Amino acid sequence: MGPSSSRIVYVKKKAENTVIKLEKEQKLEPALRDAILSCVSQQEVDHLVAPFKTTGKHTKAEKARSLGLEPAARAVLERPLFIQLQQYVEPSVDGRSTLNEVQTGVGHILADIIAKDKDTMEFIRGLCDSSSVEIESVKTSAAKKENSEKGKFSQHKRQESNVSKFSKYFGFRRNVHTIQNFEVLAMNRGEMLKVLRVRIVIPDSVKQSFMFWCLQKRWRPQGILPAPLATLLSEAVEDSYKRLISPLLCRKLRCKLTKNAEQSAIVLFGRNLRKLLLSSPMRGSAVLGADPGFKHGCKLAAVGPTGQLLTTALVFPQEPPQRNDVDAVRSIVLQHGCDVIAIGNGTACFETERFFSSLIQNKVFVPLDVKYCIVNEDGASIYSTSPQAQKEMPDVDPNMRSAVSIARRLQDPLAELIKIDAKHIGVGMYQHDVPEGALRDALTSVVQECVSFVGVDINSCSTVLLKHVAGLSNSMAERLVEYRETHGAFANREQLRAVKGLGPRTYLQCAGFIRVNPCTASIRKEIGHDVINTNNPENRKLGRKRKRGEAEIDDAPNPLDQTWIHPESYSIATKFLRWLGVQFSDIGSAHVRQKVESTLALETLQSLAEKMGTSGNTMQIIVDGLKQQLDFDIRTNLSQPIFRRNVLCFEDLRPKERLTGRVTNSTDFGVFVDVGIGKSGLIPKKYLGNCAYIINRIICPGGAFQSMTLKSLAWSKRFYRWHDVKASERKMLSQYCFPFPFPSERRHHSTGSRGPD
Template sequence: MSESHEANRWADEGTSLAGYTLKKEEEEDFTFDEPCLKKQKTSSACLGHPTSLPSSESQVLRNELNMTWDMMELLSTLTCVERWVCVNIITLLREENTVPFIVRYRKEMINHMDADAIRDVQLVFEELCSLAKKTQSVIQTLKKDGVLTAELEQNLRSCRSADELDHVYSPYKKGSKLTKARRAKALGLEVAASAVLNTPHTLDLRTWVKPGTEGLSSVEEVATGVEHILADMIAKDPETLTHVKTLCENSFVSIQSSVSKSALKEREQKSVQDIDKFHLYFDFTCNIQRIQPHQTLAINRGESLKILTVKVNIPDRVKSDFTRWCINNRWRLKTNAREDVHAIIRKAVEDSYKRLVLPFLTRSYRTKLTSAAEKESIAMFVRNLRQRLLVCPVRGCVIMGVDPGFRHGCKLAILSPTSQVLHTDVVYLHNSGQQKEADKLRHLMIKYSCTRIVIGNGTACRETESFFADLISRRCFHPLDVSYCITNEAGASIYSVSPEAVKEMPDLDPNLRSAVSIGRRVQDPLAELVKIDPKHIGIGTYQHDVSGGALKAALDSVVQECVSFVGVDINICSETLMRLVAGLNAGRARHIVEWREQNGLFINREQLKLVKGMGPKTYQQCAGFIRINPQTLHRLICTESIQGEVAKISPHPVPAVPDKSAPKKGKGKTCVNVPASFNPLDQTCIHPESYHVAQRFLSLVGGSADHIGSLVLRQCVESKVSTSSVEELARTVDTTPETLKLIIDGLTQPPGFDIRQNFGQADFKQGIVSMNDLRVGAVLTGRVDNTTLFGAFVDIGVGRAGLIHKSNITLDKLPVSQRRRSLALGPGERVEVRVLNVDTQRGRIGLDLIRVLQ
């Protein structure tokens, strides 16, 4: 199950926060407006269906775009999302709401869409806004050049894609040659072209002849100029373009690639090594509607390297049908005309198709294929990253991280259950003196009671795994029950020399920092992996063939989503992790850490308002994702002796704090008073804007906030829900069902609940299997290591990942919840597979998916 489905529990209420005061002249309103879905609620309308944007917002948007099409209608058409949902999404985004906040706390306004779907709508909206901005820029340029006409401006403002805009604008670009149509118009032949269409019976081309003038010296030159003007009109006519696209949709349009002559010549000279990598596309033809995204990206890469030549094949039947339709329908002459005039219109149509329409169609197809392939590739990255970040942490044990190596030895880092570095060392396992190194390892393992070993999957991984497996089989670590796992070390070396790593571990050698990072990736994957640029984590494919900006934005967004939905304990959270919470950034996270260092622990969420730069909007966006864990408070206060007495708030010990306020320093801020007592609701996913609803519900079921997560409260809630539906209870406490569902989850989840516990954990083992042990037909279990556009790579414990080709990932083998995803599998998922083939020479294993293990 995807994380966005796992964590889509949120509320939809407004509130006023008592106990918060400001001086009137500097008052900052931290109350939250009620979501518009409640304001729009009527007996005849579905909950959350606004009929339109607020008038002022709608007018601002229209003024900004100034296009002939309606933004929301077009957005709805392009994304296949209902118009009212598009209106709500854009309204929320323009109000600076973050995607995680929208998905969790504004669910009914977005019709229960997940984060990926919201981002898709956001991306298309941004593309349309960019198109409108570019159109306005083009219009200003043409106006300055003195070539803008009312008709041209209308055509520009009607464009619905960048391709269409480029098609209309390209003849007028500076630096480009004067087009044939513009040269003919400059000679004054536009009137003649208009006469061909409207009054062909009166047209006499001889009246336009001017001997000695280039382009007008003969009747033939005049006719040619008129044809060019007509061809240009035909190629830019929206109705004509729509018709030819329809003809193409009903025909077999294919894309074809072949090896280029220059590549063949270079291969003969053996000067290029990459040519054979594209051998599948040396003679490749595929229907434009059936080509796979990875094939599109591979062809594009081959073309950019000048190894492949690519063309789009449109059947000749399209040309003949198009010509017939133009002559007999759209561009039919209005009156009887001589044969020479009919010849002009026929030649104009043929010239328009060959010289203008066909290249436009080719560009459009290539652009659409590339755009679709890039989006699918980025979606794959996003899905892989989400599942990699949400791997269940391995808690409560000492771990040894191992960065394997030959010549420079294996770097070790022993980490405490809380990820503190206990010891670092280097051992040389693959040289002489192995027994001495084995004794050292045994001493370290027993000294620190280390039972888990995490080995990076880089150079010497297989040999290092074999060494540890042999020690375990000989019971060298007795009486400890030791096991090991292999983890992806992608990005560890890059992180080890980053300024962040130097700041965090200033006294450690970069190689030893890599070992620390490898161990922490299993202890808490999310907290460790967010320190690394997502594109270096080793997920997905073709990352260099997609838009770098779009990929970075998507990956950064999913990191924020994962961090927010998991939640952070503000009293122990690192600055690196905190900056990724929805609504926060590097500066705000730094101010939170500084406040914590200067004023001590956070006792409640309200104290966030005391932090510099924490305005009402920022507080609204981040508050629901920040936790105040009472167990952490108790442990830290006792350890650091911050306060002598600790109050007992059953079932968790919580510090008793004097009721005092702290000053908030910042521009325009003078004094802020907030409650200084612990609020049990601050440890839950319930947003502060719904606390009053949660208190009403607790009163209704006869429970207390002091018993959050206890068996007693769970029984009270279950009893009430079993006698009344959630919808009825929601009406009783004056809220929405989704708000109540989130509140119920927050009140009944056990202390320290982590949504990642529903995801897979690293697989530890004690023995080793090699590829030579595999047999065709053998049934094995494994864990998905990475997914690509053509299949999923599965770690089956033999040192090489096997590939399940996408053709073997069929709906009947998948759980219902995963059938709507494009490939349906993601990193970390456990699967049962059958070995189809083993190629030991090439190190390849073919697998068939049997089922996904829940």
């Protein structure tokens, strides 16, 4: 369920609970009931219920009501000529002993009535919407002390840097209608860390317009209002605005800004995660994974083409490299044929990169042509101590498990990254500040979408991967894996029906996302129990449990099981193959693909659908499935990793040099990119051109940047498109800038860090 769907369900449930509560309190009228159930947002529900909320016992208005002053307050509004407040004075009663105390109590009740009035709140909201309401942040006094008395502001050294991080928001002010979502989240974090003090600033014109409207229109009593009562009403309106309405508006605005910003952060995280999970896999190669580190050294793990762990080692990359470390790395690389090295991007990444670069440049790995790639290692350390990692690698040191995970992330990003809680993958914006439940639900949906989109090989996938297939729960995924381990590999999709608990509905939902690869499928053990008789149409009916038939499911492989064609469409696909005049066993061959292409050149898709007796959409899926190779992976044409053989430094860069960069993160305020200089830099949003399109459609974590000359402020690690910089800024920037690539829609796979001159 997506964020929008969850919000709708929440509002509906809140409205129903509100109706039940008002019915118990006997405050519900038919019109109010219909209005509450028709609400589409939480704010609408709160707005309708506000007049019926019971004021707290310790509020000023409730204390005045307990003294019996509410009739006097109502009389001021309804019968001002017939009310004498002096009559309510009782010297023996605390709170009514003097006329001044009576007036104060009546004023508090009036302020409460005004603040709970529906028309009044609608008017003040309209005023705020049409006025320049702003949000302001200033440096706290505690943060100011930190500058002069270092160490007293924070207990930890890491916290001492918080002040400088939020320098942009010292004396910061923005209109609430134009402020960016990332600015709201930054201010909230600064406020949480006690670096910033944040408040909503409502202009005085709003108060003046509100006072005039209340006294001259909404709360103007009938007839002539005596001067003392006019003063009392005016003071009550002002008190209501200052003490009740204005703080409420500020809280509502802050809440609205925060919710919108959190929702934006969740959507952004989901978009980045989707693109990262769909990164192109690197199959068929042994990979050496390197988890960099200073104190505890660099952990190495060699994994085979299918991800199996081959060996581990520990080295200490230094300048110059030590002979024993060089020999250890060379031995692993040559012995296991690791022509690709995956280096984690954590602590000591740059030093480790220089170590391997020097080995490559010195031809240590000859005859292998070795290259390396920087891999996002976020969450690897958390995974290394998780129950899943302990189950997969029980005899491997947790530190070495991180290196294994880094290597596997390069081989198959989707299969490895889903083992980690998605919030620990650093491809978002303030993801640790948003509600954990909403983030978890959104990211779970993204992971399931990606897994179903790519498909899984039922004979090689793990339980962690399988449970994300649409229609399968964790328990069902465990049953499928257990069945595979007990009875041998699945030979075709139909054998899924033999698994206990996997009914017809679940089968139809998940079968299209499950592939059966003959390379991983072996001869299946004989099943010693009855399975579904698929030839009996009665057993295909949904929603009713049927007794299993006597016949067993055929063990013969079905080439269609390697495509994304759903079993429901197999009969149509078979009919289409006969119509083409090709053999069933030729599915996936160049001959079949060529035959389909030539047929589409002569026939429209709709005419083919009519001849096959199906819909255009189903025919499109069948045609697409038959046009692909059997081992087709839709991720192959998506973002590719960037491989390098040498490392760069700031000092190595020359004016107007062209480079290739890798996106490490995409946010609402810009993108972070890595060009192999040791640290990612930021390209601010304003220099990305049509940034909404670029960030949403082109730029994604792991994606490559085409080589177009850019400039960068070296001291701030901020990169710019040179031709987008204002002429007035170029003279200043040119003193400190170096070039940087700009993204292109054309996909790029680089084997070096520099492009053509």
